[in-house]
Amino acid sequence: MDLLAQYALYGLVSASILALPASALTLVYGLLHYPNFAIAELVMVGAYVAVALQVVGVPLPLAVGGAGLLVGALATGLDQGLFRRVRRYGPLPPLLMSIGVMFILQNAVRFVAGNRMRAFDLPVLRPLEVLGLRIGPYQLVMVGVSVVLLVVGHLLLARTRIGKAIRATADNPEVALASGIDAERVARIVWFATGILAGVAGGLLALETVVSPLMGWNLLLPVFAVAVLGGLGSLSGALVGALIVGLAQEWSTLLLPATYKNLVAFVILAAILLWRPSGLLGRARPSGR
Amino acid sequence: MATWTVSRRTVLAAAAAGLAGASPLRAFAAAADPIPVGVLTPLTGAGGPFGAEMQKAITGAVERINAAGGPLGRRIRLFVEDSQTNPEAAVRGVKKLIDVNRVVAVIGSWASGETLAVAPICIENKVVQMSTSGASRITEIQKRGFVYRTEPDDAFFGRAFAQYALGSGARRTAALELQVPYADSMVAAFRAGIEAGGGQFAERVTYAENQPNYRAEVDRVVRSRAEVVLVAGYEPDTAQILKDAYQAGFKGQFLAPGFSVTADLLANVGRGPAEGLVMLNEGVAGGSRAHEAFLALMGERKPYPFASQAYDQIQLVALAIEAAGTASGEAINRTMRQVSGPDGVAVVGFEEGAKRLREGQRINYEGASGPIDFDEHGNISRGNFSVAKVEQGRIVETGKTITVSLR
Numbered sequence: 001m002d003l004l005a006q007y008a009l010y011g012l013v014s015a016s017i018l019a020l021p022a023s024a025l026t027l028v029y030g031l032l033h034y035p036n037f038a039i040a041e042l043v044m045v046g047a048y049v050a051v052a053l054q055v056v057g058v059p060l061p062l063a064v065g066g067a068g069l070l071v072g073a074l075a076t077g078l079d080q081g082l083f084r085r086v087r088r089y090g091p092l093p094p095l096l097m098s099i100g101v102m103f104i105l106q107n108a109v110r111f112v113a114g115n116r117m118r119a120f121d122l123p124v125l126r127p128l129e130v131l132g133l134r135i136g137p138y139q140l141v142m143v144g145v146s147v148v149l150l151v152v153g154h155l156l157l158a159r160t161r162i163g164k165a166i167r168a169t170a171d172n173p174e175v176a177l178a179s180g181i182d183a184e185r186v187a188r189i190v191w192f193a194t195g196i197l198a199g200v201a202g203g204l205l206a207l208e209t210v211v212s213p214l215m216g217w218n219l220l221l222p223v224f225a226v227a228v229l230g231g232l233g234s235l236s237g238a239l240v241g242a243l244i245v246g247l248a249q250e251w252s253t254l255l256l257p258a259t260y261k262n263l264v265a266f267v268i269l270a271a272i273l274l275w276r277p278s279g280l281l282g283r284a285r286p287s288g289r
Numbered sequence: 290m291a292t293w294t295v296s297r298r299t300v301l302a303a304a305a306a307g308l309a310g311a312s313p314l315r316a317f318a319a320a321a322d323p324i325p326v327g328v329l330t331p332l333t334g335a336g337g338p339f340g341a342e343m344q345k346a347i348t349g350a351v352e353r354i355n356a357a358g359g360p361l362g363r364r365i366r367l368f369v370e371d372s373q374t375n376p377e378a379a380v381r382g383v384k385k386l387i388d389v390n391r392v393v394a395v396i397g398s399w400a401s402g403e404t405l406a407v408a409p410i411c412i413e414n415k416v417v418q419m420s421t422s423g424a425s426r427i428t429e430i431q432k433r434g435f436v437y438r439t440e441p442d443d444a445f446f447g448r449a450f451a452q453y454a455l456g457s458g459a460r461r462t463a464a465l466e467l468q469v470p471y472a473d474s475m476v477a478a479f480r481a482g483i484e485a486g487g488g489q490f491a492e493r494v495t496y497a498e499n500q501p502n503y504r505a506e507v508d509r510v511v512r513s514r515a516e517v518v519l520v521a522g523y524e525p526d527t528a529q530i531l532k533d534a535y536q537a538g539f540k541g542q543f544l545a546p547g548f549s550v551t552a553d554l555l556a557n558v559g560r561g562p563a564e565g566l567v568m569l570n571e572g573v574a575g576g577s578r579a580h581e582a583f584l585a586l587m588g589e590r591k592p593y594p595f596a597s598q599a600y601d602q603i604q605l606v607a608l609a610i611e612a613a614g615t616a617s618g619e620a621i622n623r624t625m626r627q628v629s630g631p632d633g634v635a636v637v638g639f640e641e642g643a644k645r646l647r648e649g650q651r652i653n654y655e656g657a658s659g660p661i662d663f664d665e666h667g668n669i670s671r672g673n674f675s676v677a678k679v680e681q682g683r684i685v686e687t688g689k690t691i692t693v694s695l696r
Contacts, residue, residue: 003512007505013504017501117553117554117557119557119559122559123561124561126535127536127537127538134537136537208536209529210525210528210557218500218501250505257495258505259468261500
């Protein structure tokens with residue numbers, strides 16, 4: 001029982017990291033109807049930016065926040081410079097382009113920063129013990145920041161004018177356009193938001209792992225599993241998917257060797273897709289077309 | 290053209306006649322001819338930094354051997370090829386060494402991939418081959434003779450860790466193991482060693498590479514209440530495990546092979562997690578006479594363990610030739626175990642060893658990398674490991690060594 005609770009806690013930490021890029025993936029998919037394969041590399045860039053800022057003396061919260069803003073700007077730039085130009089040709093060209101961007105980002109970082117592993121210049125801290133459960137101070141920060149970001153994102157989408165515009169455009173771009181919504185502006189804002197989510201996720205991830213050019217690549221499949229599991233295009237689906245994958249992966253190690261962790265995520269994914277191809281909280285058909 | 294052909298035949302015939310007539314003379318000339326020995330080390334690729342050092346050690350040793358008169362009164366002449374840490378380049382290199390330079394031995398191959406590729410060629414041509422590769426699979430090839438290695442097999446590493454753990458008074462042990470062959474044989478040997486020594490092996494956790502964290506894996510080890518935990522992996526995962534273990538509140542002792550811990554790792558994981566980590570490095574007989582002689586030859590920078598092995602390889606080849614009385618691959622293969630020991634008078638270099646051999650004594654070469662006693666398969670039957678520790682964020686040699694014997 002103890003063990004189950006402890007691993008649930010670990011699962012929560014994993015979920016908090018997966019939920020951010022999965023939300024970013026699902027946001028772009030919901031609006032523009034193509035999956036952005038470069039999302040995990042944006043997380044990696046965020047991790048490098050945050051570490052670089054922190055190592056030269058920027059306080060940690062500012063370094064992580066700065067990573068979010070910079071990656072947000074990068075994401076918007078990628079959309080405006082590249083993706084926007086092929087958007088009108090349907091989902092396949094931007095999808096392929098995102099794969100290209102993925103490799104370019106990975107190798108650009110490798111070119112600039114080298115293959116060496118890097119980490120925050122922070123002391124590694126001993127865990128806190130609460131009710132017999134252990135959790136590291138940085139892990140608390142990761143979960144906390146992630147939850148705040150997701151709640152804020154949800155409120156923005158549900159309660160604000162721009163949120164309404166995003167939802168309207170996602171639902172039916174033609175009608176949205178006809179009612180005077182600037183679709184390009186909506187796209188820019190969504191891309192900026194995905195960049196923030198990915199950049200902050202990178203900064204948070206760097207709190208507990210060593211940063212390397214391959215970290216995005218290693219994250220790509222779990223992030224896709226989470227987004228597809230929850231239902232591409234559904235923000236709350238991404239959250240539920242992250243929790244399921246996070247918990248299942250950690251709990252599976254109680255029964256199976258830890259090397260099967262990733263396999264577990266994909267078995268769940270395959271099962272859900274068989275039973276409900278649109279994902280847990282996805283709509284029966286992708287909206288808009 | 291016809292005239293040319295005739296004239297060439299004439300020349301050939303004359304030459305043949307000359308050679309036949311002068312055969313006693315030629316035998317005399319051969320005795321004074323240098324003995325060709327091939328050096329096949331990586332100068333480029335992943336093994337580049339090691340190969341350059343190995344070459345320096347071999348060249349320096351040959352200068353001393355030749356200054357002492359050389360084996361059978363002949364000089365050793367080295368032919369060097371770059372293996373490029375690439376099996377294909379290694380094969381091209383070894384073919385040139387054998388076909389063109391007619392070497393009697395090829396020493397220095399570093400990566401297991403290189404060794405596995407060139408060893409069969411050497412066996413076919415009856416040329417002795419010596420490597421610093423660790424993969425257990427090499428033993429299968431070595432069973433056909435001619436091939437030797439001075440690097441302890443991965444299983445030795447595991448035994449050495451077990452010996453260290455038991456020596457430190459630990460009762461309960463565990464291991465975290467990356468899913469690669471080396472780790473598998475290392476941990477299996479560790480477990481066997483611990484259990485044979487009366488200790489407990491509580492948990493063996495295999496992990497995949499490139500995970501963002503190893504919390505669940507580490508947690509199992511923490512919960513096993515092991516006092517000593519062996520981490521058999523490579524640098525990135527070892528770094529992450531040290532961090533995760535610290536954050537999980539693990540207070541026991543970590544052990545790791547020296548090649549998975551670098552200064553970069555220490556910088557990345559920070560002070561706390563790596564502090565007290567114990568590493569074993571292979572192939573250094575610190576404090577021994579041979580090691581001192583080797584260090585004097587290498588200059589101020591601390592050499593990697595492979596250089597001391599390369600130094601020992603050329604010494605052994607020279608001594609085996611002296612003991613055999615002829616310079617051929619077959620002769621070296623016949624006498625290699627006679628000069629490597631363990632029986633006989635301990636010697637630490639060619640000059641000393643050759644003198645004993647000429648007095649009719651049996652010798653036992655005790656090298657810079659360890660005692661080097663070859664077993665029936667050409668593996669060293671005793672491995673020598675130096676113990677290093679992380680203290681205040683730096684790797685410090687403790688001066689302790691562990692010797693492992695599989696018999």
